[in-house]
Amino acid sequence: MSLLIRNTVVASPSGPHRADILVQGPRIVAVGRDLEAPGAEILDAEGLTAGPGFIDVHVHGGGGRTFFSDDPAEVAAYAAWAPSRGVTAFLVSTVGPDAAATAARLSALRPAIQPLPGSAEPLGFHLEGPFLNPIRRGAFPAHYLREPSIAEYETFHEAAGGLVRQVTVAPELPGALPLIHTIARLGAVPALGHTDATVPECRHGFEAGIAHVTHLFNAMRPIHQREGGPVVAALEAPDVTCELICDGAHVEPAVLRLAYRLLGPLRAVIVTDNLHLAGVDAGQAVFAGEEITVSGAHARKADGTIVGSVxxxxxxxxxAVEIFGLDLPAAFRLASTNPARVAGAADRKGQLEPGFDADIVLLDHDLHVAATICRGEVAYRRA
Ligand SMILES: [Zn+2]
Structure with a gap:
């Protein structure tokens, strides 16, 4: 099975250039001019730009499917829908109402963490909680939250079959620092989030192993000129990546721009924080047992709390391209290369190079998705 994508412009880090892309099985085997492959399926991409498929490390569902569920079919159905939005890989972001429910959910969803033909690839779990600060809980009900516990995390790790890739944690909570060590030792990325930490508390978290920040600005202590806070600590930490929700509603564009100036193209990560309502027309819905209303780009509770982006x-x-003034190679870093690193898949995803997975998104001149290839198969093609 081979596929030849002809006449595209590749948004490569060394600058956009015209090329063909040859795919064999699930991998890219060549990128260059005038490639030949007798018998290959041909996809003429004249007028389209090719980049590595989008990777969403913070997503709770979409297309009507939710990861706040114990049904692995929900993950598979999301994975089949996501290529229509250019997404070729993702982390299943979830948590349960209590420790037993979280472990049961991870174990129920674990069979869904595998690539299926023509679908985006689930790369593992992002646990958004439960070790979060109640005063920065965002949309999570207070009863979901727990004090840091290594023993509890070990049960999550086992229930998930070692497939937890990212864990959001508030470093100022009692017992958080040894927990952060454990999370890193067991192979996931500890992420700062839902936190009221001061700058020194954040620095201790970074020293303990925090390498990433969950939706910078949202659900954390805001910047204060005498207190600093997590945003300042994160922006000045040298190697820490930061999630930016770029829906125009979660964070004011001028604030996003300010953060991007400090983060640069190697540390910023676009995430959606999408709910199941993303990509569907629905005015009213339920989140964690509470009524929410969707309008425009986001969903809110009755008290005005933003629940997530749609x-x-x-x-x-x-x-992101518009707000940060990005060229496409830089935009693909934020949407694919950097998140591949967070998800622990940088050796095979996030770059459009020979040897990498053939996860490719083709965009038209308005940057709308024209086609998406997942591990060598055309998973979406606009009618
Ligand atoms: Zn979230």
Whole structure:
């Protein structure tokens, strides 16, 4: 099975250039001019730009499917839908109402963490909680939250079959620092988030192993000129990547721009924080047992708390290009190369190079998704 993508412009880090892309089985085997492959399926991409498929490390569902569920079919159905928005890989972001329910959910969803033909690839779990600060809980009900516990985390790790890739944790909670060590030792990325930490508390978290920040600005102590806070600590930490929700509603574009100036193209990560409502027309819905209302790019509770974004990844990508003034190679870093690192898949995803997975998104001149290839198969093609 081979596929030849002809006449595209590759948004490569060394600058956009015209090329063909030859795919064999699930991998890219060549990128260059005038490639020949007798018998290959041909996809003429004249007028389209090719980049590595979008990778969403913070997503709770979309297309009507939710990861706040114990049904692995929900993950598979999301994975089949996501290529229509350019997404080729993702972390299943979830948590349960209590420790037993979280472990049961991870173990129930674990069979879904495998690549299926023509679908985006689930790369593992992002546990958004439960070790979060109650005063920065965002949309999570207070009863979901727990004090840091290594023993509890070990049960999550086992229930998930070692497939937890990212864990959001508030470093100022009692017992958080040894927990952060454990999370890193067991192979996941500890992420700062839902936190009220001061700058020194954040620094202790970074020293303990925190390497990433969950939706910078949202659900954390805001910047204060005498207190600093997590945003400042994260922006000045040298190697820490930061999630930016670019739906235009979670964070004011001028604030996003300010953060991006400090983060640069190697540390910023576009995420959607999408709910199941992303990409569907629905005015009212339920989140963690509470009624929420959807309007525009986001969903809110009755008290005004933003629950999550409903603008899909392709919208966030276009917003990021406009808000940050990015060229496409830089935009693909934020949407694919950097998140591949967070998800622990940088050796096979996030770059459009021979040897990498053939996860490719083709965008038209308005940056809308024209086609998406997942591990060598055309998973989406616009009618
Ligand atoms: Zn979230």
């Amino acid at each position: 603008a899909t990844f392709d919208v966030h990508f276009r917003n």
